[in-house]
Amino acid sequence: MEGNVAEKAIFSEHVDLKNEIAVKQSAEDSIAGVSAKEYNRILRKVDYRVIPILASLYLLSFLDRGIVMTLTGIVQNYSGLLAARFFLGLTEAGLFPGLAFYISLWYPRANAQFRLALIFASASMAGAFSGLLAYLISMMDGIGGIEGWRWIFILEGILTVVAAAISFFLVWDEPATATFLTNEEKSVILKALSPIQVEISTDPQLGAKQSAKWEHVKAAICDWQTIFHCMNYWGVACAVYALSLFLPAIIKGLGYSAAIAQLLTIPVYAAATISCILVGYYADKTGQRSLFTVLCYCAIVVGYIIAVAPPKFMPGLTYAGCFIAACGIYPAIPGQLALSSNNWAPNSKRAIGMAIQMGFGxxxxxxxxxxxxxxxxxxxxxGHILVLVFAATGLATMVLYYLICRRLNGKRDAEADSVYQFTAEQLVEMGDKAPSFRYKL
Structure with a gap:
C-alpha cells in the first residue's frame, strides 16, 4: 500500500514537471499571443509591403535628392549653387529620421535592426551604384549642349521625383490603419510593439493611442540618453560622410584616373552592403545590439589606423583601411538607430529624441x-586622423552607455514588484522610465 502511494506521488510529480516544461515551452514558442511561426508570417507580410518602398526611397535620396537636385543641374554661378545646396539640405533633413522612426512604429524592438539595416544598406548600394552611374552619365558630356555633370543632376533628380510621387500611394501611416493587415494581424503587431510587459496590459492598441505632449519633447531633450546617442552617432556620422564625400578623391590620390577611381569605389560599397545586412541580422537574432555596434566601431578604428600608421604613404594600405572601415561604418548606423529607437519611449519622445540624435549627427x-x-x-x-578621433570617442561612449543601461536594468529587476503600483496607461505614459521597461543591450 505504501509502495502504491509512493509510486502515485512520484507519478504526480512527474506529470506536474512535464506540464511545467510544456507551459514554459509554449511560452517560449508564443509571441504576442500567437505561435512563433504565425508571428514570423505576419512580420514577413509587413516586410513585403514596407521595406522595399522605404529602401528604394532611401537609395534614391542618397543617390540624388528630390526636385532641388534636378534644378542644381541648371545653376549658372556660385550663388545659385549655394542656394540650391541650402534647399537641398532643408528638404532632405527629415527623411532618414522619419524612416528610422517609421520602422519603430511597425517592428517590435527585437526585430528592428535587421529592417533598418536593409534600408540603410541601400545607401551603401547607392554609393556603389552612383559611382557607376556617374561614370556612365558623364559620357553624355556635350549632348544637347549640356555638360556631363549637369546631366548627372538632371537625370538622377528626375528619377527621384517620379519615385516620390508613386510612393505616396504605397506608404501606410501605421499598422492600425494598414489595409493589407487583418484585424487579428494588427492586434498581434500592436501587442508586440508595446514596450511594457504584455501581461500588464489587456489592450493591445494602448501604445498606439498615445498622444504627443510637450512634456515628451522636454523629456527627450533633457534625458540622460540623448547625449550618449548624439555622441555615438556623431562618431560614426563623421566617418560615413568622410567616406561618401571623399572616397573617390582618396582613391584618385592613389594614382588612378577620376573615372577609374569612381569604379574602384564599387567593391568598397559592395562589401559595406553585405556587412550591413549580416550584422543587422545577427544583432536581431542574438539581441546583442551594443556588442555588434562596438565591434563595428572597432573595425572603423582599425581601418583608419591602417590608413594613418605607416611612416610613409602606401596606397594599397590606404585602400585596405578604407575597405575595413566601410565594413564597420555602414552596419554601425542602423545598430545605433535600432538601439536608440528601442530605448526611448513613448513614441513622441522617441520621435523627438531620434530627430535630435540624427540632427546632431x-x-x-x-x-x-x-x-x-x-x-x-x-x-x-x-583627415584620417580626425575621423579616427571621432570614431574612438564614439566607441568609448558606446561602451559607457552599455554599462549604464545594464546597471539600470539590474536595478529594475531587483525592484520588479513596483510595477503593480501603476496602471497600464500610467506605464505607457512613463515610457522608458517605467519600472517594467528594460533597456535593450
Whole structure:
C-alpha cells in the first residue's frame, strides 16, 4: 500500500514537471499571443509591403535628392549653387529620421535592426551604384549642349521625383490603419510593439493611442540618453560622410584616373552592403545590439589606423583601411538607430529624441567636409586622423552607455514588484522610465 502511494506521488510529480516544461515551452514558442511561426508570417507580410518602398526611397535620396537636385543641374554661378545646396539640405533633413522612426512604429524592438539595416544598406548600394552611374552619365558630356555633370543632376533628380510621387500611394501611416493587415494581424503587431510587459496590459492598441505632449519633447531633450546617442552617432556620422564625400578623391590620390577611381569605389560599397545586412541580422537574432555596434566601431578604428600608421604613404594600405572601415561604418548606423529607437519611449519622445540624435549627427557632415584638404593629398593623413578621433570617442561612449543601461536594468529587476503600483496607461505614459521597461543591450 505504501509502495502504491509512493509510486502515485512520484507519478504526480512527474506529470506536474512535464506540464511545467510544456507551459514554459509554449511560452517560449508564443509571441504576442500567437505561435512563433504565425508571428514570423505576419512580420514577413509587413516586410513585403514596407521595406522595399522605404529602401528604394532611401537609395534614391542618397543617390540624388528630390526636385532641388534636378534644378542644381541648371545653376549658372556660385550663388545659385549655394542656394540650391541650402534647399537641398532643408528638404532632405527629415527623411532618414522619419524612416528610422517609421520602422519603430511597425517592428517590435527585437526585430528592428535587421529592417533598418536593409534600408540603410541601400545607401551603401547607392554609393556603389552612383559611382557607376556617374561614370556612365558623364559620357553624355556635350549632348544637347549640356555638360556631363549637369546631366548627372538632371537625370538622377528626375528619377527621384517620379519615385516620390508613386510612393505616396504605397506608404501606410501605421499598422492600425494598414489595409493589407487583418484585424487579428494588427492586434498581434500592436501587442508586440508595446514596450511594457504584455501581461500588464489587456489592450493591445494602448501604445498606439498615445498622444504627443510637450512634456515628451522636454523629456527627450533633457534625458540622460540623448547625449550618449548624439555622441555615438556623431562618431560614426563623421566617418560615413568622410567616406561618401571623399572616397573617390582618396582613391584618385592613389594614382588612378577620376573615372577609374569612381569604379574602384564599387567593391568598397559592395562589401559595406553585405556587412550591413549580416550584422543587422545577427544583432536581431542574438539581441546583442551594443556588442555588434562596438565591434563595428572597432573595425572603423582599425581601418583608419591602417590608413594613418605607416611612416610613409602606401596606397594599397590606404585602400585596405578604407575597405575595413566601410565594413564597420555602414552596419554601425542602423545598430545605433535600432538601439536608440528601442530605448526611448513613448513614441513622441522617441520621435523627438531620434530627430535630435540624427540632427546632431548630420553636423558630422559639416565637420568631415573640412577634414580632407587638397594640400594633404594624396595621403590625407590629417583627415584620417580626425575621423579616427571621432570614431574612438564614439566607441568609448558606446561602451559607457552599455554599462549604464545594464546597471539600470539590474536595478529594475531587483525592484520588479513596483510595477503593480501603476496602471497600464500610467506605464505607457512613463515610457522608458517605467519600472517594467528594460533597456535593450
Amino acid at each position: 548630420t553636423m558630422g557632415g559639416a565637420a568631415a567636409s573640412n577634414f580632407y584638404r587638397s594640400q594633404d593629398a594624396p595621403r590625407y593623413r590629417l
